[in-house]
Amino acid sequence: MHFITGGAYNGKRKWVRALYEPKQWISAYHNHPLPVRSNDFSEKKIVLEGIEMWIKNDVESRDGSNIRANWKTYIQSWREWEREEEDRLIIMIGTDISKGIVPMNKLDRTWRDVTGWIYQDLTDLSNRVDIIWYGLNQQLK
């Protein structure tokens, strides 16, 4: 698994496209539902884009307490799917939303917190992590 993060509009998508030429692109920005089960995958290289927006949906539909645990389950099942065949790869793109001022709205604060925790879990379970900064990558893991 490869986790890609960085600020908004920093060229993350372009960088991923250039590196992998992935066939299946599942995007929260296009309102695609989160593929919680791996039988939604029909290609070998899968991009999951807009992790923070799927988390936002979760935060808006229930309290924040179980979201992180649920995500751990999703990530583990993606990883298991990936390991079943040699050339499978899950590429996850999540925008960094952690560095602004504390949001006024409680839901937004929860969203920001939960997103930070899940990004830590994603980093933990990924083989590779990159930050994209205006088109340039910095490999963190």
Next chain:
Amino acid sequence: MEKAPVYFITGGVRSGKSTFAEEIAHELARTHSGTLLYYLACGRAQDEEMQKRIELHQQSRQNSVIPWALGEFPRNIDHSIPFYSKQTIVLLDCLTTWLDNELFSINSGLSKEHLQNVMRNMLESIETIRKHCYSLIVVSNEVLHEPLTSNEIVQAYQKTIGKLHQELVARSNQAYLVEAGIPILMKGNR
């Protein structure tokens, strides 16, 4: 005509990015004799606090061993070209303020067309300036790390900044991110 190298420097508010930009300028001036320093300011003092910040930066440049010439161009910064030569190190401070001035001085809203025009013109100005100076140092702000708003105008603005920064980084010889006074080299070699 040969184009001057670009040094791109960003950082958060009060990160020390302007100070670091001045250091780069001094270093370039020291290592290339005969060069001059030109400070291209895009900020307009709209309140007392802004005025104080400007004075603080002016003071630091007055104490400098190599003297700075100052030009204030809130918009159309390529109009500064007559004031310098191929021996001049130009420090542009800063890109986001300049963008704001270009975007909001005409009351045309933030239509896609307007944003694209402004961005294209700004990049053209930068390329024109590069043909008329020795080096160009561009300072900008890190503003894209907070939750995206659902406000479309803000989104369009953020997208424009992101694209401008990507363009600047692509054109730069060196690019730095300044964190708490510490410059991190993101592109190029020192």
